[in-house]
Amino acid sequence: MITRVNIIDKFSTFLAISDSYKFILQWQRDYQLKINIERIIKIQEVNEENLAYEFLTNIRLKPQKILRYHLTSYLQEVCYWATRQVYFYLNKTVNSLTLEECFLWGNEAIITPDKLLKQYQNHRGSKITTYAQTRLKTIIKDKVYLSRGWKLLTNWGLLKRISKSKRQEVLKKMGGLTGKELEEYLLIWQCFVDNYISSSPHRNKSLSSPSISQFKIMTNQYNILAEKQFNFSSILTIEEFENKIKFCGEKARLFVNPITINFPEDKEININDNPQDYLTLLEENEDKPQINHLLTTTFNNLNLASQSIFYLGEGLGLTQQEIIKTIQLTNPNFIKEQSQLSKNINKIRKMLLDEVIKNIKGEKEKVSKEEIEVLIDILKGWITEYIESEILLLCQKSFLEINIYQQKLLQENYFKNSMNNISFIENICPELINVLITKFNNKLNLQLENNPIIKDNIILRLEKFCHQYFNRI
Numbered sequence: 142m143i144t145r146v147n148i149i150d151k152f153s154t155f156l157a158i159s160d161s162y163k164f165i166l167q168w169q170r171d172y173q174l175k176i177n178i179e180r181i182i183k184i185q186e187v188n189e190e191n192l193a194y195e196f197l198t199n200i201r202l203k204p205q206k207i208l209r210y211h212l213t214s215y216l217q218e219v220c221y222w223a224t225r226q227v228y229f230y231l232n233k234t235v236n237s238l239t240l241e242e243c244f245l246w247g248n249e250a251i252i253t254p255d256k257l258l259k260q261y262q263n264h265r266g267s268k269i270t271t272y273a274q275t276r277l278k279t280i281i282k283d284k285v286y287l288s289r290g291w292k293l294l295t296n297w298g299l300l301k302r303i304s305k306s307k308r309q310e311v312l313k314k315m316g317g318l319t320g321k322e323l324e325e326y327l328l329i330w331q332c333f334v335d336n337y338i339s340s341s342p343h344r345n346k347s348l349s350s351p352s353i354s355q356f357k358i359m360t361n362q363y364n365i366l367a368e369k370q371f372n373f374s375s376i377l378t379i380e381e382f383e384n385k386i387k388f389c390g391e392k393a394r395l396f397v398n399p400i401t402i403n404f405p406e407d408k409e410i411n412i413n414d415n416p417q418d419y420l421t422l423l424e425e426n427e428d429k430p431q432i433n434h435l436l437t438t439t440f441n442n443l444n445l446a447s448q449s450i451f452y453l454g455e456g457l458g459l460t461q462q463e464i465i466k467t468i469q470l471t472n473p474n475f476i477k478e479q480s481q482l483s484k485n486i487n488k489i490r491k492m493l494l495d496e497v498i499k500n501i502k503g504e505k506e507k508v509s510k511e512e513i514e515v516l517i518d519i520l521k522g523w524i525t526e527y528i529e530s531e532i533l534l535l536c537q538k539s540f541l542e543i544n545i546y547q548q549k550l551l552q553e554n555y556f557k558n559s560m561n562n563i564s565f566i567e568n569i570c571p572e573l574i575n576v577l578i579t580k581f582n583n584k585l586n587l588q589l590e591n592n593p594i595i596k597d598n599i600i601l602r603l604e605k606f607c608h609q610y611f612n613r614i
Contacts, residue, residue, distance in 0.1 A: 143168070143559045143608075143612070144218065144608045144609065144612040145168070145218065146612055148178065148182060148187065148189050148192070149175060149178050149179060149182070150168070150170075151189060151214070151215055152174060152178040152189075152192070152211045152214050152215055153170055153171055153172075153174035153175040153177075153178050153211070153214055154168045154169060154170050154171070154214060154217070155168070155169050155171065155213075155214055155217055156168060156169075156217045156218075156220075156221060156244075157169045158241060158244070161239075161241045164239075164240040164241055164244070166221070171210065171214070173207070174207070174210055174211060174214060177207055177211070178211065189215070190263075190268055190269060190270070193212060193215050193269045194263045194269060196208040196211055196212050197212060197254065197255065197258055197261070197269070200212070200254075200255045201255060204255075209253070209254060209255065212251075212254035212255075212258075213251050213252055213254055215269075216251040216254060216257075216270070216273050217251070219251075219270050219273045219274045219277065220244065220247040220248055220250075220251050220277060221244070222274060222605060223247055223274050223277035223278045223281060224240060224243045224244040224247050224277075224281065225240070225601055225604075226278060226458055226601060227243050227278055227281045227282055227285070228240050228243050229458070229597040229598060229601055230282075230458045230598075231282070231285055233593060233594065234396060234397065234399075235285055235289060235397075236289075238285060242288075243281050243284075243285070246280065246281050246284040246285075247277050247280070247281050250276075250277060250280045250281075251273070251277070254273075257273060257276055257277070257280075258272065258273060258276075261273075262518075267518070267519075267521070267522020267523070267525065267526060268522070268526065271522055271525050271526050272522065275521075275525060286397070286398055289397070290302075291397045291398060292398070294348070295348050295349070296387070296390030296391065296393060296394055297337070297348040297349065297350060297351070297390065298348040299390060299393040299394060299397065300330065300333055300334065300337075300386070300389060300390050300393055301334060301337060301348065303393055303396075303397075305331075307396075308327055308330050308389075309323065309327060310396075311389075311392050311393055311396045312326050312327065312330075312389065312392060314396065314462075315392040315393075315395045315396050315399075315462060316388065316389075316392040321373070324371060324373075325367070325371075325373060325375075325385075326385060326388070326389060328363060328366060328367060328371060328373075329359075329363055329377075329382060329385050329386055329389065330386065330389050332359045332360075332362045332363045332366070332382075333351070333359055333386050333389075335359075335362065336351075336355055336358045336359045336362060337351055337355060337359075338355065353379075356379050356382060356383055357379055359382060359386070360377055360378070360379045360382040363377060363382060364376050364377060395460070395462065399460035399461075399462070431500075432497055432519070432523075433523070435496060435497050435500050436493060436497060436520070436523050436527070437527065439492075439493055439496045439497075440493065440524075440527065443489065445585050445586045446468055446472050446475055447485070447489055448585060449464075449467075449468050449585045449586075449587060450464055450468070450482070450485070450486060450489070451524060451528055452528060452531075452532070452581075452585060453467055453468070453587075455524060455525055455528040455529075456528045456529070456531075456532045456598075456602070457595065457598040457599070457602075458598055459594070459598075461479045461482050461483070462479060463594065464482065465477060465478075465479070465482060467587060467588075467589065467590070468587070470587070470588040470590075471586050471587055471588050472586075490517075490520060490524075493520060494517070494520050497520075532602050533602070533605070533606050533609065535577060535580050535581060535584065536577060536602055536603055536606035536610075537606065537610060538580060539573055539576040539577040539580055539603075540573060540606070540610070542576050543570070543572050543573050543576060547570050547572060547573070550568075550570075551568060551569065551570065551573070551607065552607075552611055554568040555568075555607050555611050556611065565604075565607070566600050566604050569600055569603050569604070569607075573603060574596065574599055574600065574603070577599055577602075577603065578591070578595075578599060581599075
């Protein structure tokens, strides 16, 4: 995919899949949209983000197909990047997931941009493209989970559905279990599967908790097998067995629907908690540069572990469990529970917001919940855009450090593959990947593991950098 560089292209072309197996895309022009956008930019000098918001505002007042099509066209590249991020995030755990189906789900959402952007307001800090990409990632993830039936299952249903060959991976990856403890939990899981019978006569009914009598049978089977076959010394009570199988269910849920730091239900700040601690709405036009400076300074004054949470979550798309594990490699005293991480994220965001308010207004007064929500949205948009810009800057520094021959070769392969509508990620040299990982580690005092999840996310960031950098120069 070649990045579009002018306003006419950005509002009149669409991505079409020319090869679904290789996920090869090409731009197709709508000439009616081209003529219309040419007429608009002749009348007035326009900024693309402002123009997109103007179209959105007009659609909200009076539905107009041509303006909706312009917005859908504008969001094509956003859909592409959201697709790739979700795919690389989930394809290791979701069987047979393809880039094509993720892209089609994203496209289904941007066909009605007024619905996708229903809650967007340009005075809330972030760009339309940033807001849309965040929403699209959530929508595509939900579509993936729903298509596999996971969100329709209770944890009990997941325990029944996850194959025996996957159980060990779930407990090791999401539960951190090893050795005898892992064997114990695998046996508990198997005893559950052997003895659970749904109390509902309806085949498609969501599975409910086992009955007391079922728990008793499961526990008895476990205790017999634990002693005779596995030589486990411990005998479990029914209550202990129930707690351990619930632990398995929680880890199964995280495995199929992992939590990232920007999950949709995360409001960061409890708007019912001490609203008098917040100030009146910040004026967008006059305060935006000052807000940006204050947030940048305050964020960079955080300790490296706190900064790393956002770089790993927002930047590399890691789950909360992966974030904790990564930071603990260089900071063994870092928090160990996901609930603690969520509280820490909430605390950091509130501190950033309070710092901005204190410096801009200097005094406090009671404000409405709606105004507080606006401030939260400004902060969320800023964090997303700031982290992305910082990572792209690291990509540029890394690119400029590899030898000139590798730089030219990568640039040639980028344009060659783009002209042939072929992905060029295989041409990203290992040297560039390693330099970027090293810079990431040095910046945040981390030890990123060279595993497929990390590597895929690093390559995705380098791919986006190349799209922007090579088209710019």
